Amino acid sequence: MHDTAGDLVSVVVPVYNELAVLPAFYQRLDSALAEIAERAEILFVDDGSSDGGGAWLLALRERDPRVTVLELSRNYGKEVAVSAGLDHAAGDAVVLVDADLQDPPEMLPQFIAAWREGYDVVYGQRLSRAGESWLKVQSARLFYRVINRLSDVPIPRDAGDFRLLSRRAVDAVAELRESHRYMTGLFAWVGFPSKALPYARQPRQAGRSKWNYWRLWTLALEGITSFSAVPLKLATGLGVLTAGAALLYGLFMLVRTLLFGNPVPGYPSLIVVMLFLGGVQLICLGIIGEYLGRTYDETKRRPLYFLRGLHPRRGGPGA
Template sequence: MTKTIAIVVPCHNEEENVPLFYQAVTKTFAEIEDYQPIFWYINDGSTDGTLQAIQTLQTQDTNVHYIDFSRGFGKEAGMYAGLQNAKGDLYTIMDADLQDPPTMIPEMLKEIQNGYEMVGAQRVNREGEPVIRSFFSRLFYKLINHISQTKIVPGARDFRLMTPPVVAAVLAMGERNRFSKGVFSWVGFKTKYLPYQNIERQHGKTSWSFSSLFRYSINGIVDYSDAPLTFVSWLGVASFVGATIALIFIIARAMIYGDPTPGWPSLVSIFLMIGGLQLFAIGIVGRYVGRIYLETKHRPIYVAREIK
């Protein structure tokens, strides 16, 4: 009996890549026995002809499905929506730009058959990307793995093959602000990562700017570590100790040498320093409070115009 692999494909302005992705995956599955692909394209607020390209494929293949978002909700929402609606014996998430090579699926499937419950792709280099982006990416992985108990594999992609229990666990994590790399690591299960060389996207430009990646990284740190709060606490202690030492020094100096000049410059400097630290601390605490506030709204992760 032929089994199915549900392929979740978040898309944002991928008009040219949609048919190319379909052809590449279909070609790969022609060499895989006993499995067939079930495509789930998620149109995440595209402003080009992405939806029309998907609908054209659907008229040619009944195994092509799509979810059309009412607006752009982001890739995280797209992955969640796809996993929530797709049905299959196994599940995978792939980018439409073919940076996730379909040729890895047979090897992933082999590892699943060997007993692994989740098999992911790990990018071992970042050739073709700006140097500054690669630097901050490496810095992010080092930082979050140092301060978080949830370890994230450097270079791990969202591209992975998963069994139904893994998908059920991922969907059970119903937080609105999702950080997929942390979610996949947090749920556990027997996991293996397969290395591969970086592949440049086929057409179009990535929707991930440096600023959006930076915000995404901050969200990941806030979601999976309370280290910033601990840091702020120690910063407050250090500030208090420093101010106390400075005060003792100023008093001792005045007693020994006198104080012929007014002390307002030093006082203003201390006030500005303490005030800056307080604002910094409030900012960090505010990030956590803001996340709590958004979660308590219980808004849906996405809104679909059409699921077909």
């Protein structure tokens, strides 16, 4: 436990086409910040918004000296936007929160209190997900359970990016520069003492979610391939199992031919076997391709992002 009065708390907010909800979000965040003793900065990361949200944030910066606006050169996706925010956050503790108000900013004092107790990572754990479809809720639960079975690193269930990180945790995550980023897994991988704070997730206050099922599927693949090689081992096992079944079937056909002759029927079964083997091969090649593609991307060593503009807070270090 340590006294954090006088320390700086950075709040990182990735933003992509959230103009409809930004005023309400800022009002609630401002009220939450008024309840803590620490100094604060608010770092909005504009991930290539096209709805006028960037201009609104720049106008807000003129009114609030705590606000920094980080403009990315294009839309890179939330995982990279979060990474950019962590790179530029100066706080002794950094809080990550989305602007859609599904994750309540009012929990910020609770995060700070847990940090004061000595925890380096304090994350919100969803007890419920109001406003989301049954399919989305169940698929999310299934994903967390699958990835924990496959991954060597325990990844907290029903937890996203809504969390607080201490300075040493932020610095540790900053050293992980892989191109394919599953931030929830990276936060778990660096270790450090962690604490979960349960909460009920709320529906979006305005606008539409950017996470369609295809993007969620892609994120799930990122998580599994980034933290587990089990799918490759399963592909190997499936190949061995299929080869063994083919060998047994071949022996069966040999014995039957020697004992009863070969009347030549069996075209349907031959087609079924060929289709089955072809399907198994394509699945295994697909799994290998997912890992190979990610390895190819990592070897390029491209920067994670480029900035179009950086507008630091006017309050300076002592704000």
